[in-house]
Amino acid sequence: MSTKLITIRTSSDYKDFVSFINDPEVKVLNEEKDLRGMLYIFNTDDTIYVPDRFLEKKKSKVSKEYKTILTDVDRQYLNEYIDCYDILAFDTETTGLNTRQDEIIGFSVSGKEGTGLYFPIKTWKNGKLVTIESNNSQMEYFLNKLIDKKLITWNGSFDVRFVKNQYGIDLIGSIYIDGQLLKHTLEEEGVFSLKEVAVSVQSYIGFDVEDEANKEQIILKENVAKNGGSTTKTNYEMYKADLEVMAPYACSDADLTLRVVNYYLRKLKEESLEEFFFVDEVMPLYREVTIPMELRGVKLDMDLLKSSKKEIVKDISSLEKKIKKSLFNLDEVYNWYCARVEKHTKETPRGKYGQGVVEHYKLDLPMTKAGKYSTSKAAVQKLPNGEGKSFLLGNVQLDPGTSFSIKEKIYLKDNDNEKINITSKTQLKEIVFDYLKEKPLSKTPKGSPQFNDDMVDSLEGKYEFIKHLHNYNKLSKIESSYINRFLERQEDGYYYFSYKQHGTISGRYGSDAQQLPRPLEEGQEDKVVLKYNNRIRAFFISEKNRIFIDSDFESLEPNVFAHVSGDEGLRNIFRKGHDFYSTIAIDTEGLYEYSADKKADNYLGLLNKQKRQDAKDYSLGIPYGMTGYALGKTLDISTEEADELVSGYLDSYPSLDRWMKDSKRKAQKEGLVSSEAGRVRHLPMVKKLYNIYGDKLLDFKYRRYLLKSMEQFEILKIYRDYKNGVNNSRNFQIQSLAASIVNRAAIAINRVFKEKGLDAWCCAQVHDQLIFNVPLSLVDECKVIVEDLMQNTTKLSLELRAPAVQSINWRDGH
């Protein structure tokens, strides 16, 4: 069998493709859209990739009745329109993305495909935002009408938070379907912007979205630009568009939302995911947990934040001085610097260098309008004779010493007066690898030598400057990623974390609250690092008369893993209350002289910490597809030794091995796997590639054989797709169920708080940890609720533990 694979990129490729599929000899067996927006057409012998834009678009005439509401008659019409439909797509237009500081300028609704009404309350006119009084006075009336409707939104958290902040009107509970989340439930990968999703399904929803959206975008941009607005990605001042331009845009967003949602609702039914979406998780989580968390924000300890900033700046600058001093004690570094200066500026009479020459020789030349010295021939010729003049006339070269000092001035001016930027990996890499001739320990995926923590640490004993670089890097990270971020983005002492419910494939949140450094113990890092690292979580504090309840699942992922794998050996570790990683280490390596009982005298975690640590590195890695090679790298042992760990591990837990095989089998046969909570991971490529090549695609001898008919990179691509998909089929089941357990606990707890009328809510989620904001007076009652529902909302074959503790900040509860 010969296999041919072509990627179609150009129109001539496309012509080839058309003649290919029109060839009567070619049979198109399977035509299905891949998640990356490519169409794969498989023939027994041939595979062709076709970018989506070449697909034939179904063009049909679509009636569009879009209307701008401005008069009394219009408002009456809007009133009746809203009465007419129980389910309405709803979208707001605003002056920006900050739901607290920017303002709503109008909203649009659509109850029926092809129709849409825009209700403007403000519009851009003659260079300023003008209020449309007759509409503005009716805004609350119409928003209140929407409370009883079932709203369909696209990223509705944004719209309803705007409405809540600006009008105090609560539409959160009215969101019936969020299109983004619906799409995510059915297609967990890929794009999530309304336009892009609509384009991806345009052949089903009835009109050429791509074409229209592009035209619309151009008109809108031109209009905004005409009105003096910015249209860059980071500052898109859409509100500066004329009403005639804004209105159809707003209407079409609502219309499009409705169409896309209608399309995906059919898929939801086909895949039997309605319960999961509407009842068990997605929409309840959105309304009851996600949006309220994003709405309320968390109070910051501004005093601590400010004093930390002051202190850390000092510590960083003192480290910086030490590093630079010891760096320039090395001749190699000075050589590097000289070469860098030389390279920085070209010795031309014009431009920066020419200007430098004028300054160096203090030549008396007139200034140009732009504030530069005029180096025109005429002006230069009037100068008294000298080296500078000769150079500017192109007659001589300057001597190297003079040239260098001119270049150095320019270089320093361009580089904040610093010879080296020690936050630049590029510069440090040149010094360490090219001038100090150190060998890199590893390479990046792109193949360049890596200058990371490991590399820094490996040179610590050898160079004075490296000693401080480790701490410098740690402190820089803390300052820029945490202290500065919270200082710059705080609003009245509050920080608003974002929680993207469609942010990950597994159903975890995509959030900026998930990376806050964990407190470290004495000795794990230098004192100065520890000081700041352990302070970050304490920046978040409770309000007056309130307190946090903090509950963290104990080893949630290992517990879920033991449950899902179905291995009684793994499950029993937790049932016995033994230490998970110690048990794995003992079973895998046959370390029977130790115990996994934390209270035993021969507890492994106490007597042989390293073995336990090793198990931490592979106990979940191996089931997720880690091989001996990668494990060897991680543990710094040979591939052979690591291979033994892999087989020792799998031999110890036979059901685990079976579960891994079963998971792969399911992906191969059905092209998808599901978590026990019901979330689906679509893996069509696994099924497809399995049907074509079989599991032997994992065998390098077979892949070598494929070289006869395929290019190396093509084989690599399908191999990676397949291998990655197989790993996903296992990882997903665990990660996703863990996410559902946390999500559902949050829903359940918020519900009980509400039912009991307690003024308490879930204010943050950090992976396996939920943090609740509760009144001080109710802390004991709330603690019982939290702990109970954390542990019991989702029942597994083993008991989950999630002790609830109280704390006045996000750190000290642990």
Add this chain to the structure above:
DNA sequence: GCGGCCAGCGCC
């Protein structure tokens, strides 16, 4: 100046 990409590092 913007925006995309890379590398690096923080978390589970």
Add this chain to the structure above:
DNA sequence: AAAGGGCGCTGGCCGC
């Protein structure tokens, strides 16, 4: 032959 999964943020770099 290639060699564990899922994220977000920052700074540097580079092309436009």
